[in-house]
Amino acid sequence: MSEEVIRVEDLRAYYTMPNNVYVRAVDGVMLKVYRGEILGIAGESGCGKSTLLRAMYGLIEYPLKVLGGSVLLLTKDEKKFDMTSLGIDRLRKGVWWRYISFIPQNAQNVLNPMIRVKDHFIETGKNLGMDEDEILERMNYWIDSLGLSRDVASAFPIQLSGGMRQRIVIALAALLEPEVLLADEPTSALDVVNQRVFVASLSKLHKKLRNTVIYVSHDLELLGIFTHRIAVMYAGKIVEVGKTDEVFEKPLHPYSKALIDSIPKIGDTRIRKGLSGRPPDLRNPPPGCRFYPRCPYATNRCRSEEPPLVEVSKGHYVACWLHAKR
């Protein structure tokens, strides 16, 4: 796990509002994603996690704008794609599906309900220059691999359950065996049993392809199950990155710790405590650390100076003055 596949450098992706106001959804994010890993990006609503994922895919559409920094996709055949500046047309022609695929939120609703599942595959494959036999062969391979029955190929999406449609979207995303798979909260509309089936399918796919998966979720416990590393976001910034077990066992950032402590576990009825307050307004974020208004350890320095993301132990980074030296 040392070869980089995605490098996010000082990325600033803002939403434009009237009167030259910006919502700083992703504000100075640095992140390296390694080939073959499953990386989870965790955070609560409005922290910028979905925006970061969109920027990695190069899906920059009004009102989203990239004001600084870059996202590089480094492929096995030694190509280098600057995802945020290539433009959607060029990405669609040569990068999307082939090198990187995207499973959106509410993935169960992206299939046209009146077009047979098979025809979704054929249309997508033909646009990418595949012939029909090859497409069907690969489709059947992924349908089998993901534990679906081959009958679903000739069904209309409307006849299938949400959980099944979601697995078809994974199969579709895997059609060209891309090096990177991005998933944006694909299970938030599913119940726990279907969620488990979906994540198990995704893990199977990862084992077969040995590709890179970046999975965004508000559910830290879910990410704890199948990711290798977790990045925690708060108010547009990454506040902690580390190996999954390390983040759970010794979270370094007070926010990560609060997030982990606030999740109840079956069989453990100890009284838990959550945070108070609310995240800052990203139109006008406070100076210094963005977590300080809610942080029990806040000092004067936290109010005025922004903590840098520093490596505390090997591969475990945190942006907090409790851990940074000056």
Next chain:
Amino acid sequence: MGVSAPVLELRNVSKYFSYGIFGTMLFPAVDDVSLSIGGTPQIITIAGESGCGKSTLAKLALGFLKPDRGKVYYRGKDIWKMRSREKKLFIKEVQPIFQDPFDTFNPVEPIENYLRKTVKTFYGETRKEDIENVIASVLSDVGLSYDDIRGKKSSELSGGQLQRASIARALLAQPKIIIADEPVSMIDASLRINILNLFRDIKEKREISILYITHDLATAFYISDLIAIMFRGTIIELGSTKDLMEKPGHPYTKLLIESVPDHRKRDRWLSEEVEAKALEIEEFRLAGCKYVNRCPFAKDLCRANRPPLVEVSKGHYVACWLHAKS
């Protein structure tokens, strides 16, 4: 038996919804459910996946929907045959809390106006000072101050603050029972636990019973005294939190509990094959056990006859032919 008789009782309640092109076919969203709430203050959870009928059950209990079969009694009287004075008492004493707190309040009207109206209606207070005192005392119980809401509209509060305000509104009616349908599902994890703790306080300090409707088993196990698991319109298991955790009787209850994400149990969670079939309408219409198509223990008997809800140990009921005699 509790100290006193149940306050709200659902007896063999069913509710049918229509489906199909002309809405000519019927399926039971709630199918012959009985449940008692009140007496000794307790938190009772109705848990199940989306489409299990739990929200319909909440609406039946609140009198928002009229049952097609069975009766809902409040203090021994059928709520659909009450005189207006009795109906007023029912409306005052059985208070709802909704999933989206932004739906509870009109977005253009200040929140305090709602609270004032509630006080005027239920307390008969008319002096501004008295009204504000009553409101301030309830707000402090839910972790808000009057200044937090003074002059503010719903859009000016966070989701967590607003849900607290809607709990305050319910408490101002001095209810005996609160029926909360997914009250924390739209609130971030770090704030969710505080609202759950608040429900526990309300039960203990104000002796109010709470019917908590949720898909989230981890939170159900955290605050409940009793848990009922619903599947396709029927209650398939009912028991104390301890009973369900230590010896779940129904195969579906076991699967649900095992499928709640827990990073410490990741190997088991990922390795076991679970198949989620979900031809929902068909399952609702099954004559026998509705879980039969998914159940690893299904026998002919299960297809032919609905298993009764039998008491397997004191206060622990399971509807499964593994536990019942035919």
